Amino acid sequence: DAGVIQSPRHEVTEMGQEVTLRCKPISGHDYLFWYRQTMMRGLELLIYFNNNVPIDDSGMPEDRFSAKMPNASFSTLKIQPSEPRDSAVYFCASSLAAGNTEAFFGQGTRLTVV
Amino acid sequence: GQQLNQSPQSMFIQEGEDVSMNCTSSSIFNTWLWYKQDPGEGPVLLIALYKAGELTSNGRLTAQFGITRKDSFLNISASIPSDVGIYFCAGPPNTGGFKTIFGAGTRLFVKA
Numbered sequence: 587d588a589g590v591i592q593s594p595r596h597e598v599t600e601m602g603q604e605v606t607l608r609c610k611p612i613s614g615h616d617y618l619f620w621y622r623q624t625m626m627r628g629l630e631l632l633i634y635f636n637n638n639v640p641i642d643d644s645g646m647p648e649d650r651f652s653a654k655m656p657n658a659s660f661s662t663l664k665i666q667p668s669e670p671r672d673s674a675v676y677f678c679a680s681s682l683a684a685g686n687t688e689a690f691f692g693q694g695t696r697l698t699v700v
Numbered sequence: 701g702q703q704l705n706q707s708p709q710s711m712f713i714q715e716g717e718d719v720s721m722n723c724t725s726s727s728i729f730n731t732w733l734w735y736k737q738d739p740g741e742g743p744v745l746l747i748a749l750y751k752a753g754e755l756t757s758n759g760r761l762t763a764q765f766g767i768t769r770k771d772s773f774l775n776i777s778a779s780i781p782s783d784v785g786i787y788f789c790a791g792p793p794n795t796g797g798f799k800t801i802f803g804a805g806t807r808l809f810v811k812a
Contacts, residue, residue: 590742628803628804629743631800636798642799679742681798689745689800
């Protein structure tokens with residue numbers, strides 16, 4: 587298995603632009619998580635899905651952020667409009683049925699908003 | 701909400717030294733997970749602990765689930781340069797659900 591695949595690896599965009607981050611989870615994993623990592627706040631859970639359904643989006647910072655999972659093999663995290671404070675590394679992770687087992691992380695997308 | 705507090709924040713050690721880091725919470729966790737993040741990569745699971753008092757090893761790494769269920773520690777013996785990275789403790793809050801929260805991490809630097 588190729589593991590969790592995220593794209594792009596790096597994204598530089600201007601303030602106000604829409605940004606879409608993509609994730610392909612490991613086949614057969616029922617849970618998908620989006621995390622954001624910054625020096626100041628560490629790894630924060632933004633939202634997670636179970637069987638393509640959003641379960642907990644309490645970590646989504648504000649309405650500018652939205653996430654979708656149209657099918658079991660694809661998810662997107664969209665920021666519209668982007669702001670400089672959104673600059674961070676965004677990770678997607680997936681896991682099997684139980685939440686207390688290993689989450690497999692992608693390599694992340696480093697987002698820079700200028 | 702529940703938080704995980706890791707210490708120390710960073711460590712600078714010499715190759716060959718042993719390392720100890722820990723993680724505490726104000727509330728009970730039923731699972732403790734230890735991850736390592738290499739530079740430019742996502743975190744990777746090192747050790748999972750599921751029972752109070754459990755002591756588990758993975759090569760030079762040893763982790764223990766505290767008997768109060770509010771803490772855990774990770775030891776690395778005979779450190780090597782590739783041990784450099786950020787070590788996170790993590791776990792699902794006992795409030796239910798399947799999300800995993802992470803501590804702030806311990807940054808380890810190993811001097812050859």
